[in-house]
Amino acid sequence: MRIDSVDKLNHWREKCLKKRAAQKRKVLVCLGPGCLASGSDEILGELKKILSEKKIKGVSVESIKKTGCHGLCARGPLVVIEPEGIFYSRVKKSNVAEIVETTLEKGELVEKLLYKDPSDEQTIVDYKKIPFYARQQRISLRNVGQIDPDDIDDYIASGGYSALARALNGMKPQEVIDEISRSGLRGRGGGGFPTGRKWATCAGIDSDIRYVLCNGDEGDPGAFMDRCIMEGDPHSVLEGMIICAYAVGSREGYIYVREEYPLAVVNLQKAIDAAHERGLLGENIMGSGFTYDARISRGGGAFVCGESSALMKSVAGEIGEPRAKYIRSVVRGLHDKPTVLNNVETFATVPVIINKGGDWFASIGTETSTGTKAFSLAGKVCNTGLIEVPMGISLREIIYDIGGGIPEGREFKAVQTGGPSGGCLPADKLNLPVDFDTLTEAGSMMGSGGMIVMDNRTCMVDVARYFLNFLVSESCGKCVPCREGLYQLHGLCVKICEGKAVEESLALMERLSKVIQTASLCGLGQSGPNPFVSTVSYFRDEYLAHIRDEKCPAGICRDLITYTINDKCTGCLACIEVCPVDAITGEKKIKHVLDQEKCTQCGSCYAVCKFEAVDIE
Amino acid sequence: MVHITINGKVIKATEGEMLLSVIRRHGIEIPALCHHEAIEPTGNCRLCMVEITREEWDGWKKHVTSCLYPVEEGLIVSTHTPDVIEIRKTILDLQLANCPDSEVIQKMAEEYGIYKTSYEVVPEGDNCIMCYACTRICEVLGRSAISAVGRGHRKEIAPPFGAEPPDCIGCLACAQICPTDVIPWTDRDNTRTIWDRKFELISCKECGRQTIAREFADYLIEKRNIPREYFEICDNCKRSELARKMGEIVARAQEVAI
Numbered sequence: 001m002r003i004d005s006v007d008k009l010n011h012w013r014e015k016c017l018k019k020r021a022a023q024k025r026k027v028l029v030c031l032g033p034g035c036l037a038s039g040s041d042e043i044l045g046e047l048k049k050i051l052s053e054k055k056i057k058g059v060s061v062e063s064i065k066k067t068g069c070h071g072l073c074a075r076g077p078l079v080v081i082e083p084e085g086i087f088y089s090r091v092k093k094s095n096v097a098e099i100v101e102t103t104l105e106k107g108e109l110v111e112k113l114l115y116k117d118p119s120d121e122q123t124i125v126d127y128k129k130i131p132f133y134a135r136q137q138r139i140s141l142r143n144v145g146q147i148d149p150d151d152i153d154d155y156i157a158s159g160g161y162s163a164l165a166r167a168l169n170g171m172k173p174q175e176v177i178d179e180i181s182r183s184g185l186r187g188r189g190g191g192g193f194p195t196g197r198k199w200a201t202c203a204g205i206d207s208d209i210r211y212v213l214c215n216g217d218e219g220d221p222g223a224f225m226d227r228c229i230m231e232g233d234p235h236s237v238l239e240g241m242i243i244c245a246y247a248v249g250s251r252e253g254y255i256y257v258r259e260e261y262p263l264a265v266v267n268l269q270k271a272i273d274a275a276h277e278r279g280l281l282g283e284n285i286m287g288s289g290f291t292y293d294a295r296i297s298r299g300g301g302a303f304v305c306g307e308s309s310a311l312m313k314s315v316a317g318e319i320g321e322p323r324a325k326y327i328r329s330v331v332r333g334l335h336d337k338p339t340v341l342n343n344v345e346t347f348a349t350v351p352v353i354i355n356k357g358g359d360w361f362a363s364i365g366t367e368t369s370t371g372t373k374a375f376s377l378a379g380k381v382c383n384t385g386l387i388e389v390p391m392g393i394s395l396r397e398i399i400y401d402i403g404g405g406i407p408e409g410r411e412f413k414a415v416q417t418g419g420p421s422g423g424c425l426p427a428d429k430l431n432l433p434v435d436f437d438t439l440t441e442a443g444s445m446m447g448s449g450g451m452i453v454m455d456n457r458t459c460m461v462d463v464a465r466y467f468l469n470f471l472v473s474e475s476c477g478k479c480v481p482c483r484e485g486l487y488q489l490h491g492l493c494v495k496i497c498e499g500k501a502v503e504e505s506l507a508l509m510e511r512l513s514k515v516i517q518t519a520s521l522c523g524l525g526q527s528g529p530n531p532f533v534s535t536v537s538y539f540r541d542e543y544l545a546h547i548r549d550e551k552c553p554a555g556i557c558r559d560l561i562t563y564t565i566n567d568k569c570t571g572c573l574a575c576i577e578v579c580p581v582d583a584i585t586g587e588k589k590i591k592h593v594l595d596q597e598k599c600t601q602c603g604s605c606y607a608v609c610k611f612e613a614v615d616i617e
Numbered sequence: 618m619v620h621i622t623i624n625g626k627v628i629k630a631t632e633g634e635m636l637l638s639v640i641r642r643h644g645i646e647i648p649a650l651c652h653h654e655a656i657e658p659t660g661n662c663r664l665c666m667v668e669i670t671r672e673e674w675d676g677w678k679k680h681v682t683s684c685l686y687p688v689e690e691g692l693i694v695s696t697h698t699p700d701v702i703e704i705r706k707t708i709l710d711l712q713l714a715n716c717p718d719s720e721v722i723q724k725m726a727e728e729y730g731i732y733k734t735s736y737e738v739v740p741e742g743d744n745c746i747m748c749y750a751c752t753r754i755c756e757v758l759g760r761s762a763i764s765a766v767g768r769g770h771r772k773e774i775a776p777p778f779g780a781e782p783p784d785c786i787g788c789l790a791c792a793q794i795c796p797t798d799v800i801p802w803t804d805r806d807n808t809r810t811i812w813d814r815k816f817e818l819i820s821c822k823e824c825g826r827q828t829i830a831r832e833f834a835d836y837l838i839e840k841r842n843i844p845r846e847y848f849e850i851c852d853n854c855k856r857s858e859l860a861r862k863m864g865e866i867v868a869r870a871q872e873v874a875i
Binding site for chain 1: 663686716736749764766770
């Protein structure tokens, strides 16, 4: 059905809600990247099979809903039963019959699948009461994990496209911009530029054509916020883009998505087609006379294409290389026309601001960083997953209260925010409030929201080496400081890891970093040395240990460590089995022996030993 | 007309002009490797960086590539601050590691006091500084036969798919504009070879000397409306012919005078 007026939208929403209410229960199966990887599609299939054969009052195949990422990836695959919010984690295909029988038929709980709080072994039934969820506030992720991304009516039933209706009927374009400006929303892609100001600049330029683009080229290792929004709630991105297009006077645009996110591409395309069919995208949207169309532009996966000017070149079919932005892309962007480029999360936030008001949004978070921010929590933290928290929350709250702390009782060492070009912050910065300006001041950055936690078994020199290696291969290679500078910086870092560096190297690296930061052409180059700069400023001793003592305190850098077996060895044979080079010999219940000549320092024995019988020096 | 201050001196410049041209016009030496009058600036080499500020910036300053920065009223430019020199030195130091055999780089580095690179010499470096002058001039000619391929440190200038470039006309513009002179080409036995593609060279009807590649002549005939006959005789023979004709005219004039 085509929705050609606000009344029709409201009417249609009522109808969708009625249809929803017919189902007493909803069974939500998470098909987010994590759960899908652990086989949640099989769970979905099994559930459909069983429910199509069984007759249960108030529950049918219609009750099953496949959703995007529900959040707590560490416990996946997840199945949530609404309206109670019953949270079943680590579900297997073999558990499905039991869930149907026990919960859907009898209304009882499957104890073994419920969430147990690791701190007190308490069982928590309703996911909203699990600390991981309880401390969050979801705005951009409001529908992710809750609705079926393939079903536009599910989005409409959840209030979708009502913000667009509000903007198109009763708000002047300038009023939309004012509302966004009032909200204090800053770009969620990393730069943190005020969204309202960007829109106002674009709208103010005299031009016959303007573009509204969405940056879905999320490429930071360990970051998956935008991916989850595009996969799990594509319509909110579209709605945000259409509202922006109305505000700035644009008639067409693109969503730039990397090819490595095939599901995001598929779901966005489905959303675009469905919105077209409903009359919510394309000619004469909702009968208002306003026209805007968006298409998908697929990226080849170059990290640099997330940079605005490179992205626009890539959309235009040119080589994805940045240009000097002495004239900003909002003035001269895609095809040299004024262009608004915002990231996925920013656009997904826009409809909520229009509905609830800029003042409401500005009341959340801090004065200069308003609202909430999505993060993907990864690394050495118990509750890895997708979260959204109010700005100003401390790193400690995120890592310990929401993230559940460090696994296996290990010590926290550092947290990396802002992706490869961000920085690593040590334990004494854990109380810092998370907002754009504080993180930048501390030598890291907000970035797009990747957050990687590291424990005491992480070598900070190795971390710098890893991220520099990433940046060396992802540098576009156009300008000298980034291409040659990062290459040399990485080379020097490798030498430190190998114990072949001299102390003067550090000074040379610091000088080189400074030049790369000032002289590089784009943001990628300018922030390229950050992995080194932040680790050397907070963990200088670790660098010096590598250089002066030729030791890797964390026991990571292979060339600087030796493994030995101590007297705690019980002779369990576990290490003998995993050693790939047969360097360990011994018999059952007799202390094993490690041949240093053969050992390649791979760490397999260390990882597998349950008795702390393997020492690293 | 706008007014800018360069190293303390107020200078008039035309709106739309780039800083580098204005700076050089006033006799201030700034190094640049990727800049050339014939092509659009891209800011690859970063050597022409200068420091800019404005009265109202309250001491805040930034570094920009002067080849790409358009002049603005009230701009205050410094071309040789310690920070700027440090940038140029580091870049030349890095380039020296990248192309240790390039005389151009060696000479420029020496001017900044660098005789040996502080960094590890890049193994299998090919002396290409990735300035894109070759690809840009090829684009200006409307051919775009070669382009920058790949990413990061492995990036190279190459024809599509590494095969013989179908759009190349053997004009040698790329080889001639290359600041470090690293694009190899040969003229041998009536054949020009560049980018692994072979071109037939046109021979002068008069003296048999080889002139230009046939594809290049075809290109000029089509794009520049030059008659085909123009390429049948080499420049030398054209000059001899001209001299001969001039001689005749002079001789006739002398006869008349006598």
